[in-house]
Amino acid sequence: MxxxxxxxxxxxxxxxxxxxxxxxxxxxxxxTSSSGYxxxxxxxxxxxxxIAFAGDYLSAASFLGICGMIATAGYDGWMYAIGYLAxxxxxxxxxxxxxxxLGKYTFTDALDSKFNSKSIQLMAxxxxxxxxxxxxxxxxxxxxTLVTPLLxxxxxxxxxIVGVVVTIIVAxxxxxxxxxxxxxxxxxxxxFSTILVISVLxxxxxxxxxxxxxxxxxxxxxxxxxENGRLIVDDPAYNVPANWRDSELAEAGFVKLTQNGIxxxxxxxxxxxxxxxxxxxxxxxQLNDGTRIYNGAPAEEGRFFPVGHMKEINxxxxxxxxxxAIGPLAFLRTIQDSTIVLWGTKHVLTPEGYYxxxxxxxxxxxHILRPGLKFKVDNATTAEKFNxxxxxxxxxxxxxxxxxxxxxxxxxxxxxxxxxxxxxxxAAIGFFYILTLxxxxxxxxxxxxxxMDNNMSAPLLALSFGVILFAIISSIAFATxxxxxxxxxxxxxxxxxxxxxxxxxxxxxQDKNKVLTAKIAAVCIGVIAIYLGIVFEGMNVSFLVGxxxxxxxxxxxxxxxMLLFWKRTTAQGVAASILVGIVSSLGLILLSPDMxxxxxxxxxxxxxxxxxxxxxxxxxxxxxxxxxxxxxxRVEVAEDSTENAHA
Amino acid sequence: MGHGPAVKLGKDNAAGYKSKIGISMFxxxxxxxxxxxxxxxxxxxxxxxxxxxxxxxxxxxxxxIIFAFLLALVYNYFCTRAEARLNN
Numbered sequence: 001m002x003x004x005x006x007x008x009x010x011x012x013x014x015x016x017x018x019x020x021x022x023x024x025x026x027x028x029x030x031x032t033s034s035s036g037y038x039x040x041x042x043x044x045x046x047x048x049x050x051i052a053f054a055g056d057y058l059s060a061a062s063f064l065g066i067c068g069m070i071a072t073a074g075y076d077g078w079m080y081a082i083g084y085l086a087x088x089x090x091x092x093x094x095x096x097x098x099x100x101x102l103g104k105y106t107f108t109d110a111l112d113s114k115f116n117s118k119s120i121q122l123m124a125x126x127x128x129x130x131x132x133x134x135x136x137x138x139x140x141x142x143x144x145t146l147v148t149p150l151l152x153x154x155x156x157x158x159x160x161i162v163g164v165v166v167t168i169i170v171a172x173x174x175x176x177x178x179x180x181x182x183x184x185x186x187x188x189x190x191x192f193s194t195i196l197v198i199s200v201l202x203x204x205x206x207x208x209x210x211x212x213x214x215x216x217x218x219x220x221x222x223x224x225x226x227e228n229g230r231l232i233v234d235d236p237a238y239n240v241p242a243n244w245r246d247s248e249l250a251e252a253g254f255v256k257l258t259q260n261g262i263x264x265x266x267x268x269x270x271x272x273x274x275x276x277x278x279x280x281x282x283x284x285x286q287l288n289d290g291t292r293i294y295n296g297a298p299a300e301e302g303r304f305f306p307v308g309h310m311k312e313i314n315x316x317x318x319x320x321x322x323x324x325a326i327g328p329l330a331f332l333r334t335i336q337d338s339t340i341v342l343w344g345t346k347h348v349l350t351p352e353g354y355y356x357x358x359x360x361x362x363x364x365x366x367h368i369l370r371p372g373l374k375f376k377v378d379n380a381t382t383a384e385k386f387n388x389x390x391x392x393x394x395x396x397x398x399x400x401x402x403x404x405x406x407x408x409x410x411x412x413x414x415x416x417x418x419x420x421x422x423x424x425x426x427a428a429i430g431f432f433y434i435l436t437l438x439x440x441x442x443x444x445x446x447x448x449x450x451x452m453d454n455n456m457s458a459p460l461l462a463l464s465f466g467v468i469l470f471a472i473i474s475s476i477a478f479a480t481x482x483x484x485x486x487x488x489x490x491x492x493x494x495x496x497x498x499x500x501x502x503x504x505x506x507x508x509x510q511d512k513n514k515v516l517t518a519k520i521a522a523v524c525i526g527v528i529a530i531y532l533g534i535v536f537e538g539m540n541v542s543f544l545v546g547x548x549x550x551x552x553x554x555x556x557x558x559x560x561x562m563l564l565f566w567k568r569t570t571a572q573g574v575a576a577s578i579l580v581g582i583v584s585s586l587g588l589i590l591l592s593p594d595m596x597x598x599x600x601x602x603x604x605x606x607x608x609x610x611x612x613x614x615x616x617x618x619x620x621x622x623x624x625x626x627x628x629x630x631x632x633x634r635v636e637v638a639e640d641s642t643e644n645a646h647a
Numbered sequence: 648m649g650h651g652p653a654v655k656l657g658k659d660n661a662a663g664y665k666s667k668i669g670i671s672m673f674x675x676x677x678x679x680x681x682x683x684x685x686x687x688x689x690x691x692x693x694x695x696x697x698x699x700x701x702x703x704x705x706x707x708x709x710x711x712i713i714f715a716f717l718l719a720l721v722y723n724y725f726c727t728r729a730e731a732r733l734n735n
Contacts, residue, residue, distance in 0.1 A: 075704055082683070082708050085715055089676045092719055093669035097662070333700045370694045370704040377691040385688045392684045396677075415659060419726060426719045430712045437708075 009471035013150055016475040017165055020181055020482060044179055046417035050424020052179045053408055055186030057084070057399075057425065058432055059135075059484035060142025060455075061545035063189065063477055066433075067461075068454030069543075070440020071308065072342065074368035076375050077440055080546070081433035083395025087549075088429065090557075091400040092422045098564050100409045100418040106491070107406040108499040111559055117571035118504060123578040125499035127555040128403040130582055132492035133528060134551055135402065136485060138544035140533020143481045145455040145541075150474050159533035162478075166485040167526030178486045179411060185479040190428055192472055193435045196458070199465050200442035201331055205338070206322035207310050209447040211464045216447040217305040219360060222266065222278040231255065233278060238264075248350045254281065254357055262303075263296040267359040279360050282307070282343075284452060287353035306460065308449040311362045312339040328438065335365045335441055342368070342444075343451050358451045368444075387610035391546055394614035398549025401556035403491040404484070455541055485529065489522050496521035536598075546612060547589055554617035555581035562625050573629030581621035588613030660733040665726045672722050676715065683707055 044052070062084065069077025102110035108124035140159045147158025169177055209216050223234040231240045238257040241247075249256055255268050255278065266278040282304060285293050294304035313320050314337040315330075323334060342363045348355045363373075371377050375391075376384045399405060409418045443449055443457035448464050450456055459477055463470035497518035501507045509517065536544065558581065559574045589595060592611045593603035686693050686707075694704035 075708075078708060079687075082711055085712055086676070086680045089673060089680075089715055089718070093673035093676075093722065097665060101659070101662075329699075329701065332705060336702060336705075366695065366702065369702055371687045371691055375687075377687055380688075389684060389688055396680060415662075416727065416730060419723060423719045423723050427716055430716050433712055434709065437705075 006467045006471060008467055009150055009474055012471040012475045013478060016479060017482075020479065021165065021168060023177060023180055043413055044411040046412050046421040047424055048183050049179070049408060049412050049417070049421035051186040051428060052182035052411075053186075053405070053421060053425035054428035054432070055182030055184075055189070055480075055483050056404060056408060056487045057429055058186060058189055058480060059545070060139045060477075060481050060541045062429075062432070062436070063193075063458060063480050064142045064145065064455045065138065065541035065543070065545065066436045067440045067443060067458035068449075068456070068541075069374065070436060071443035071449050071457035072451070072454045073374035074342075074441075074444070075370055076373050078433075078437050079371060079375070079392070080395065081436055083392050084399065085426070085430050085433055086396045087399025088422065088426045090397065091405065092419065092426065094564070095400040095406075095560060096409060096418045096422045097415040099406055099560075100412070100415045105407070105410060105498050106494045107403050107556065108495065108503070110406075111563060111574055112503075112571075114563070115571035115574070117575065119575035120571050120578075121499055121504040123575045123582075124556075124559075125495040125504065127578050127582055128495035128499070129492050129525075130586065131401075131403055131548060131552045131555065132488045132495070132525070133532065135404070135545065135548040136488050136492075136525075136529040137532045137536050138541035138548070139481050139485045139488070140529050141536050141544065142455060142541045143478070143485075144533060144537060145453060146459070146474060146478050146481065149456060149459070150478070155537045156534045159530055162481055162485060163526050163530035163533070166482055166489060167523050169482065169486045178483065178490055179408075181479065181486060182483040185476060185483045186428065188476045189480060190432055192469075192476055193432060193439065193458075196462055196465070196469065196473065197328075197435050197438040197442070199469070200438055200446070200461070201328060202325045203446075203465075204323035204326045205310055205313055205331070205334055205445055207313060208321070209309055209445065209464070211306065211447050212466055216309060219280040221280070223271070223275060224268070224278055225275040231276070233257070248348050249355070249357075252346050252348045252357070254346075254348070254359070265355070265357055281357050281359040282451065283355055283357045285353050285355045288351075304452070306448050307341070307343055307358070307451050308444045309341050309447050310338055310445050311341050314338045331438065331441070332369065335445070336369045338365045339363065340365055340368060340445060342373070343449075345451075356452070368441075383609040386615060387612055390550075390610060390612035390615035393618065394546060394550035394553050394612055397553035397557050397614065397618060401552040401560065402549075403495070403552075403556075404487040407491050407494065408487075489525050489529070492525045493518045493521040496525070543594075550589070550612055550614040550617065551582065551585045553614050554585040554621050558618065558621040558625050562622070562629075566626075566629075568629050568634065569625065570629045570632045570634045572632040573625040573627075576628040577621045577625035580624035581617055584620045585613045585617035588617060658734075659730070661726065661729040664729045664733070668722065668725050668729075672718055676718060679714065680711065683711060 066077055066081050069080065099110050102113040107128060108121055111124050112120045140162060143162035144155035144158035147153050147161060148155060169181065222238070225232050229245070230242065231244050233240060238259050240255065240257055244250060244255050249265065253268060254265050257264050257266055265281045265283045267281050269277050271277045282295055284304070287293065297303045313323060313334065315323050315334045326334065339362050342361045343358045344361045346357045346359070348357060367373065375388045377388065412418050412421055439458050439461060443461040446461060446464050448457065448460040450460065459470060459474045462473035497514060501517055502509065502514060555578050559577045562569045563574060588608060591607050593606040593609065594611045596603045596606040694702060696703040698706045
């Protein structure tokens, strides 16, 4: 609706997909062993693996979700980035080298290396599957979001395309092609995000931003007075319904006007000088006859405008209309000292249908560059503070427990290489997260945000500089999704084929058949991911990843850390910890207010008042491990490695 | 049973040292991250304090990212040195 398809973007996108597929088939011909499929033969260079780590990690959540959240909620979106990066310190300092020492192909191998326990094999495999599927959901949602502006296809088509392409990639070559895709994508993402940020700084800030040469839609303001119960606006071209005051819209603070047969909705506020001020809003309506209109017209008429602009620019104590080229620190200072128009949302049910209305909220930059727009921190209730704390805990603890990140430690040849690749990942990811602050704020102030779906903010920011940059950034973003999804599917297929069928059920297969089983599992998991990607359409992808982190941190991290650092840990304790972590985190998510919205119920009816479960489920998981370990006896099996199991 | 490293690893005499230094650095970073989170939860108005023309929220956030990288560099330096000293 606010996008137009570009042949160049489509061409680049298709070329990239064909390149990735060609690379996969080429590498696939060389992958016939389990070691090749699960761990790329264990001989990837640490620098390549480090950038591939970044490629794995800078998924749809980081590139699309964080930028989108910063573009609409400012600093609170960046809090996700800070938490995501902090999680790498857990991975580097505590997990990287021991995981390399203990494991072979999967995270389960490492956990089970000292016990040979059926219960660990089962629980760890289930955990890998659950976490991978939850992480797959936002990636698929991001894929659907991307394909709409690129190819003009509906969301579900994008999800299906990504699902099919990725399943082909994984089923053809496993970790070898996944690593190459991630390396390429991680490198390109860093390079072109830097170019995009430099472009934003070079353009500077303006109260009337241009979008690829097109002027920004000027949101109108009307003056109005009430005479004998009728609302009289100063522009006679607009018609006001006689019963304007008796509608559900009026109760929500809006009035519907008509001009040349087209309806528009206005935010009505009292004018301190007397009368009323009407500010133009945007709306999407699902009418009772099944039609959907965007700002009074069908989507094709393009009346739903991109948003986000500076209301007032204060630079160095002076008020200006535009800044011109600006340095990074001056950019942040100017945002902080100025006023920016953000957008609020209200949903109103009327006799004609269901209206989602987006209205202007001029906000001081000082509020945007501090927490509080998404997470309530000022005068917050205990539940709100707990929710924020719980999310930050999940982000901190989740990284080192993500199966698709953990398996990457098996692709390098040594412990030192595992450590060095983590260092490269931290440098690349940290640099990228600094860029996201500028990309998000750039989108917020350059009139590019689709307020109905902020996931596309970074690619649409690129579009404001021309279709070439948009085409490149969109292709990279699509590759971002491809790479991360393929890594997740490798991890999940390994859980099914290696951990469950091979180890747990003891189905002794030839190496070739093991790989074939993993590829069949990859196809099945791909189908599940496609279905879930369609179901969760419209949710911010970074928010969804927050759930995956919470489950991973609850189910996996206590088991990993206690195995490494507490000698009384038993197999039963590890299995109990994983089980309690999965059940408690998943249970709390399913009962959360945001899931109640998904069920079509009121969020206030949810039995718990917070969305992030980590602060409860992680301690429960630790507690289960300690208690069960103390109640059971540790039985170790002989190690087949010369390594120190405990660091 | 298929466990153990994917590739044959030599004995690592530096493992204990690396583990100790890793835990110490983890503790340092965790404390600073916890301070950041707790300020946001309990005293969010402190985030408005101006440092170099930017508020504490931005400076602390950038600082956490840059500090993570510097700490990782220091950790890698000490680990590499210990490996060279103890494994050769």
